Amino acid sequence: MTLLSVQDLVTEFAGPSGTARAVDGVSFDIQPGEIFGIVGESGCGKSATCRSILRLFGGADARIAGGSIRLDGAGDLAAMPERALGHIRGRDVAFIFQDPLTALNPTMRVGRQIAEVIKRHRRVSWREARAMALQLLRDVHVTSPERRLDAWPHELSGGLRQRIVIAMALALQPRLIIADEPTTALDVTVQDQILRLLMERRAASGTAIILVTHDLGVVSEVCDRVAVMYGGRFVETGTTAEVLDRPRHPYTRALLAALPSRAMRGQPLTPIEGTPPSLTAPPPGCRFAPRCPRAEDVCSAGPPPPLMAHEAAAPRHLDACLLEGMR
Helix, strand or coil: CCCEEEEEEEEEEEECCEEEEEEEEEEEEECCCCEEEEECCCCCCHHHHHHHHHCCCCCCCEEEEEEEEEECCCCECCCCCHHHHHHHECCCEEEECCCHHHHCCCCCCHHHHHHHHHHHHCCCCHHHHHHHHHHHHHHCCCCCHHHHCCCCHHHCCHHHHHHHHHHHHHCCCCCEEEEECCCCCCCHHHHHHHHHHHHHHHHHHCCEEEEECCCHHHHHHHCCEEEEEECCEEEEEEEHHHHHHCCCCHHHHHHHHCCCCHHHCCCCCCCCCCCCCCCCCCCCCCCCHHHCCCCCHHHHCCCCCCCEECCCCCCCCEECCHHHHHC
16 A cells, blocks of 8 residues: 655745746655655755655745645645644654754754654653653664763764654654655765664664665665656656666766766766756756757657656656657
Protein backbone atom coordinates (compact mmCIF):
# COMPACT_ATOMS: atom_id res chain seq x y z
CA MET A 1 0.00 0.00 0.00
CA THR A 2 1.29 3.46 -0.89
CA LEU A 3 2.37 5.54 2.11
CA LEU A 4 2.57 8.94 0.41
CA SER A 5 1.07 9.99 -2.90
CA VAL A 6 1.94 13.38 -4.43
CA GLN A 7 0.02 14.18 -7.61
CA ASP A 8 0.50 17.16 -9.95
CA LEU A 9 1.97 19.33 -7.19
CA VAL A 10 2.38 23.03 -8.01
CA THR A 11 4.05 25.39 -5.52
CA GLU A 12 4.55 29.10 -6.16
CA PHE A 13 6.62 31.79 -4.46
CA ALA A 14 5.76 35.46 -4.90
CA GLY A 15 8.72 37.80 -5.30
CA PRO A 16 9.62 41.30 -6.52
CA SER A 17 10.28 40.02 -10.04
CA GLY A 18 7.07 38.00 -10.26
CA THR A 19 5.75 34.62 -9.18
CA ALA A 20 8.19 31.73 -9.38
CA ARG A 21 6.70 28.29 -9.92
CA ALA A 22 9.30 26.36 -7.92
CA VAL A 23 7.42 23.07 -8.24
CA ASP A 24 5.54 22.55 -11.50
CA GLY A 25 3.36 19.45 -11.83
CA VAL A 26 5.45 17.01 -9.80
CA SER A 27 4.03 13.54 -9.07
CA PHE A 28 5.49 10.61 -7.13
CA ASP A 29 4.57 7.84 -4.69
CA ILE A 30 6.47 6.58 -1.65
CA GLN A 31 6.10 3.01 -0.42
CA PRO A 32 6.57 1.95 3.24
CA GLY A 33 10.25 1.39 4.03
CA GLU A 34 11.44 2.92 0.76
CA ILE A 35 14.28 5.42 0.41
CA PHE A 36 13.46 7.81 -2.43
CA GLY A 37 16.14 10.25 -3.58
CA ILE A 38 15.58 13.62 -5.26
CA VAL A 39 18.66 15.06 -7.00
CA GLY A 40 19.45 18.13 -9.08
CA GLU A 41 21.27 21.43 -9.09
CA SER A 42 20.67 24.12 -6.48
CA GLY A 43 17.45 26.04 -7.15
CA CYS A 44 15.77 23.29 -9.17
CA GLY A 45 12.91 22.82 -6.67
CA LYS A 46 14.08 19.87 -4.53
CA SER A 47 13.65 21.55 -1.15
CA ALA A 48 10.46 23.32 -2.24
CA THR A 49 8.96 19.95 -3.16
CA CYS A 50 9.74 18.50 0.26
CA ARG A 51 8.67 21.56 2.24
CA SER A 52 5.38 21.52 0.35
CA ILE A 53 4.50 18.12 1.83
CA LEU A 54 4.19 19.63 5.32
CA ARG A 55 3.72 23.26 4.18
CA LEU A 56 6.92 24.33 5.93
CA PHE A 57 7.45 27.53 3.98
CA GLY A 58 8.19 29.95 6.82
CA GLY A 59 6.54 32.89 5.08
CA ALA A 60 3.37 34.16 3.46
CA ASP A 61 4.94 34.47 0.02
CA ALA A 62 4.55 30.74 -0.75
CA ARG A 63 1.46 28.73 -1.58
CA ILE A 64 0.45 25.37 -2.99
CA ALA A 65 -1.33 26.35 -6.20
CA GLY A 66 -2.36 22.90 -7.38
CA GLY A 67 -2.22 19.16 -6.89
CA SER A 68 -2.74 16.86 -3.94
CA ILE A 69 -0.63 15.30 -1.17
CA ARG A 70 -2.14 12.26 0.52
CA LEU A 71 -0.60 10.34 3.40
CA ASP A 72 -1.68 6.71 3.72
CA GLY A 73 -4.91 7.44 1.88
CA ALA A 74 -6.00 10.11 4.36
CA GLY A 75 -7.08 13.68 3.61
CA ASP A 76 -5.21 16.02 1.31
CA LEU A 77 -2.32 17.59 3.25
CA ALA A 78 -2.19 20.40 0.69
CA ALA A 79 -5.66 21.59 1.70
CA MET A 80 -5.72 20.43 5.34
CA PRO A 81 -6.32 23.06 8.06
CA GLU A 82 -3.14 24.14 9.83
CA ARG A 83 -4.26 22.72 13.17
CA ALA A 84 -4.89 19.26 11.71
CA LEU A 85 -1.60 19.34 9.82
CA GLY A 86 0.18 20.21 13.07
CA HIS A 87 -0.83 16.81 14.48
CA ILE A 88 0.80 15.08 11.50
CA ARG A 89 4.08 17.01 11.63
CA GLY A 90 6.56 15.09 13.73
CA ARG A 91 4.16 12.29 14.62
CA ASP A 92 3.60 10.78 11.15
CA VAL A 93 6.04 12.77 9.01
CA ALA A 94 9.27 14.25 10.37
CA PHE A 95 11.56 16.76 8.67
CA ILE A 96 15.36 16.92 8.97
CA PHE A 97 16.52 20.35 7.88
CA GLN A 98 19.66 21.13 5.94
CA ASP A 99 21.25 23.36 8.59
CA PRO A 100 20.95 21.85 12.09
CA LEU A 101 22.08 25.05 13.80
CA THR A 102 19.16 27.06 12.44
CA ALA A 103 16.78 24.12 13.01
CA LEU A 104 17.54 24.18 16.75
CA ASN A 105 16.42 26.89 19.17
CA PRO A 106 19.63 28.62 20.34
CA THR A 107 17.98 29.69 23.63
CA MET A 108 17.01 26.18 24.74
CA ARG A 109 19.08 23.22 25.84
CA VAL A 110 18.90 20.29 23.45
CA GLY A 111 17.30 17.90 25.94
CA ARG A 112 14.45 20.32 26.51
CA GLN A 113 13.92 20.68 22.77
CA ILE A 114 13.65 16.92 22.25
CA ALA A 115 11.36 16.59 25.28
CA GLU A 116 9.04 19.29 23.94
CA VAL A 117 8.58 17.35 20.70
CA ILE A 118 7.60 14.29 22.73
CA LYS A 119 5.23 16.14 25.07
CA ARG A 120 3.48 17.85 22.16
CA HIS A 121 2.09 14.52 20.97
CA ARG A 122 2.23 12.21 24.00
CA ARG A 123 0.74 12.41 27.48
CA VAL A 124 3.92 12.01 29.51
CA SER A 125 5.54 13.98 32.33
CA TRP A 126 8.61 16.14 31.81
CA ARG A 127 10.64 13.53 33.72
CA GLU A 128 9.44 10.79 31.37
CA ALA A 129 10.02 12.97 28.28
CA ARG A 130 13.55 13.74 29.44
CA ALA A 131 14.26 10.02 29.96
CA MET A 132 12.98 9.32 26.45
CA ALA A 133 15.15 12.14 25.08
CA LEU A 134 18.19 10.60 26.75
CA GLN A 135 17.44 7.23 25.15
CA LEU A 136 17.06 8.89 21.76
CA LEU A 137 20.53 10.42 22.11
CA ARG A 138 21.86 6.94 22.81
CA ASP A 139 19.97 5.60 19.79
CA VAL A 140 21.70 8.10 17.48
CA HIS A 141 25.08 7.29 19.03
CA VAL A 142 25.72 10.65 20.71
CA THR A 143 28.80 10.39 22.93
CA SER A 144 28.30 11.23 26.63
CA PRO A 145 24.52 11.56 26.14
CA GLU A 146 23.82 12.57 29.77
CA ARG A 147 26.10 15.58 29.40
CA ARG A 148 24.90 16.49 25.89
CA LEU A 149 21.31 16.52 27.13
CA ASP A 150 21.99 19.78 28.96
CA ALA A 151 24.19 21.34 26.27
CA TRP A 152 23.32 24.43 24.24
CA PRO A 153 23.24 23.99 20.44
CA HIS A 154 26.22 26.32 19.91
CA GLU A 155 28.36 24.11 22.16
CA LEU A 156 28.07 21.14 19.81
CA SER A 157 29.84 20.31 16.55
CA GLY A 158 27.97 20.22 13.27
CA GLY A 159 27.86 16.43 13.34
CA LEU A 160 26.47 16.33 16.88
CA ARG A 161 23.88 18.98 16.07
CA GLN A 162 22.72 16.92 13.11
CA ARG A 163 22.40 13.89 15.38
CA ILE A 164 20.27 15.97 17.74
CA VAL A 165 18.00 16.98 14.85
CA ILE A 166 17.72 13.33 13.79
CA ALA A 167 16.88 12.35 17.39
CA MET A 168 14.06 14.92 17.33
CA ALA A 169 12.85 13.51 14.01
CA LEU A 170 12.83 9.97 15.44
CA ALA A 171 11.19 10.95 18.74
CA LEU A 172 7.67 9.96 17.72
CA GLN A 173 8.62 7.06 15.41
CA PRO A 174 7.24 8.66 12.23
CA ARG A 175 6.32 6.58 9.23
CA LEU A 176 8.09 9.00 6.87
CA ILE A 177 11.24 11.10 7.32
CA ILE A 178 12.04 13.90 4.89
CA ALA A 179 15.78 14.60 4.98
CA ASP A 180 16.70 17.82 3.15
CA GLU A 181 20.43 17.51 2.36
CA PRO A 182 21.19 16.21 5.88
CA THR A 183 24.92 15.81 5.25
CA THR A 184 25.65 19.25 3.74
CA ALA A 185 28.75 20.97 5.25
CA LEU A 186 29.76 17.80 7.16
CA ASP A 187 33.06 16.04 6.56
CA VAL A 188 33.04 12.72 4.73
CA THR A 189 33.34 10.57 7.87
CA VAL A 190 30.44 12.32 9.61
CA GLN A 191 28.38 12.18 6.40
CA ASP A 192 28.76 8.41 6.39
CA GLN A 193 27.73 8.19 10.05
CA ILE A 194 24.59 10.28 9.47
CA LEU A 195 23.54 8.19 6.47
CA ARG A 196 24.11 5.01 8.47
CA LEU A 197 21.80 6.35 11.17
CA LEU A 198 19.02 6.83 8.62
CA MET A 199 19.62 3.37 7.18
CA GLU A 200 19.48 1.88 10.69
CA ARG A 201 16.12 3.53 11.30
CA ARG A 202 14.74 2.19 8.02
CA ALA A 203 15.97 -1.31 8.87
CA ALA A 204 14.69 -1.21 12.47
CA SER A 205 11.21 0.21 11.95
CA GLY A 206 10.46 0.27 8.23
CA THR A 207 10.44 4.06 8.14
CA ALA A 208 10.30 5.49 4.62
CA ILE A 209 12.74 8.27 3.75
CA ILE A 210 12.77 11.03 1.15
CA LEU A 211 16.41 12.06 0.75
CA VAL A 212 17.16 15.36 -0.97
CA THR A 213 20.76 15.63 -2.14
CA HIS A 214 22.99 16.88 -4.93
CA ASP A 215 25.39 13.96 -4.37
CA LEU A 216 24.81 11.13 -6.82
CA GLY A 217 27.33 9.03 -4.91
CA VAL A 218 25.08 9.15 -1.85
CA VAL A 219 22.08 8.23 -3.99
CA SER A 220 23.87 5.19 -5.41
CA GLU A 221 24.65 3.94 -1.90
CA VAL A 222 21.35 4.36 -0.06
CA CYS A 223 18.37 5.04 -2.37
CA ASP A 224 15.97 2.47 -3.80
CA ARG A 225 14.53 4.89 -6.36
CA VAL A 226 15.55 8.33 -7.54
CA ALA A 227 14.02 11.33 -9.29
CA VAL A 228 16.16 13.82 -11.19
CA MET A 229 14.77 17.35 -10.98
CA TYR A 230 15.38 20.34 -13.23
CA GLY A 231 13.59 23.65 -13.52
CA GLY A 232 10.85 22.72 -11.07
CA ARG A 233 9.99 19.43 -12.82
CA PHE A 234 11.03 15.79 -12.66
CA VAL A 235 12.90 14.91 -15.85
CA GLU A 236 13.71 11.27 -15.04
CA THR A 237 12.61 8.74 -12.41
CA GLY A 238 13.24 5.07 -11.83
CA THR A 239 15.13 2.63 -9.68
CA THR A 240 18.55 3.89 -8.70
CA ALA A 241 20.25 1.25 -10.84
CA GLU A 242 18.15 2.09 -13.90
CA VAL A 243 18.70 5.85 -13.69
CA LEU A 244 22.40 5.81 -12.82
CA ASP A 245 23.45 2.87 -15.01
CA ARG A 246 21.19 3.60 -18.00
CA PRO A 247 20.35 7.33 -17.90
CA ARG A 248 18.01 8.52 -20.65
CA HIS A 249 17.48 12.23 -20.16
CA PRO A 250 20.34 14.47 -21.37
CA TYR A 251 20.34 16.32 -18.05
CA THR A 252 20.86 13.10 -16.08
CA ARG A 253 23.67 12.15 -18.46
CA ALA A 254 25.24 15.58 -18.03
CA LEU A 255 25.13 15.29 -14.23
CA LEU A 256 26.85 11.92 -14.38
CA ALA A 257 29.44 13.18 -16.87
CA ALA A 258 30.32 16.03 -14.51
CA LEU A 259 31.22 13.64 -11.69
CA PRO A 260 34.93 13.09 -11.00
CA SER A 261 36.22 9.53 -11.08
CA ARG A 262 39.52 7.72 -10.64
CA ALA A 263 39.55 6.86 -14.33
CA MET A 264 39.51 10.62 -15.12
CA ARG A 265 42.40 11.52 -12.81
CA GLY A 266 44.37 14.38 -14.35
CA GLN A 267 41.64 15.16 -16.88
CA PRO A 268 39.34 18.20 -16.79
CA LEU A 269 35.74 17.67 -15.67
CA THR A 270 32.86 18.08 -18.11
CA PRO A 271 30.75 20.99 -16.85
CA ILE A 272 27.16 21.64 -17.87
CA GLU A 273 27.30 24.80 -19.95
CA GLY A 274 24.90 27.66 -19.26
CA THR A 275 22.72 28.32 -16.23
CA PRO A 276 19.46 26.85 -14.89
CA PRO A 277 16.26 28.48 -16.16
CA SER A 278 14.36 31.22 -14.40
CA LEU A 279 11.40 29.76 -12.54
CA THR A 280 9.59 33.08 -12.94
CA ALA A 281 9.72 32.94 -16.75
CA PRO A 282 10.89 29.45 -17.79
CA PRO A 283 11.60 28.72 -21.45
CA PRO A 284 8.92 26.95 -23.51
CA GLY A 285 9.21 23.27 -24.17
CA CYS A 286 11.92 21.26 -22.46
CA ARG A 287 13.53 23.47 -19.82
CA PHE A 288 16.92 21.87 -20.37
CA ALA A 289 16.85 22.56 -24.13
CA PRO A 290 18.87 25.85 -23.94
CA ARG A 291 21.75 23.91 -22.33
CA CYS A 292 21.32 20.57 -24.09
CA PRO A 293 23.89 19.62 -26.78
CA ARG A 294 21.32 17.31 -28.42
CA ALA A 295 18.44 19.80 -28.55
CA GLU A 296 16.43 20.19 -31.75
CA ASP A 297 13.69 22.65 -32.72
CA VAL A 298 10.96 20.32 -31.44
CA CYS A 299 12.47 20.47 -27.93
CA SER A 300 11.62 24.17 -27.56
CA ALA A 301 8.12 23.97 -28.99
CA GLY A 302 4.93 23.50 -27.01
CA PRO A 303 4.59 22.75 -23.30
CA PRO A 304 7.23 20.86 -21.29
CA PRO A 305 7.10 17.14 -22.14
CA PRO A 306 5.65 14.78 -19.51
CA LEU A 307 7.46 11.81 -17.99
CA MET A 308 7.12 8.82 -20.31
CA ALA A 309 8.17 5.17 -20.41
CA HIS A 310 10.12 4.30 -23.57
CA GLU A 311 10.99 0.65 -22.92
CA ALA A 312 8.56 -2.17 -22.18
CA ALA A 313 11.27 -3.91 -20.14
CA ALA A 314 11.44 -0.98 -17.67
CA PRO A 315 7.91 0.45 -17.40
CA ARG A 316 8.68 2.46 -14.23
CA HIS A 317 11.82 4.06 -15.69
CA LEU A 318 10.38 7.35 -16.95
CA ASP A 319 11.97 10.35 -18.62
CA ALA A 320 10.81 13.62 -20.15
CA CYS A 321 13.00 13.70 -23.27
CA LEU A 322 11.10 14.10 -26.53
CA LEU A 323 14.06 12.88 -28.59
CA GLU A 324 14.32 9.71 -26.52
CA GLY A 325 10.71 8.96 -27.39
CA MET A 326 11.38 9.55 -31.11
CA ARG A 327 14.30 7.13 -31.31
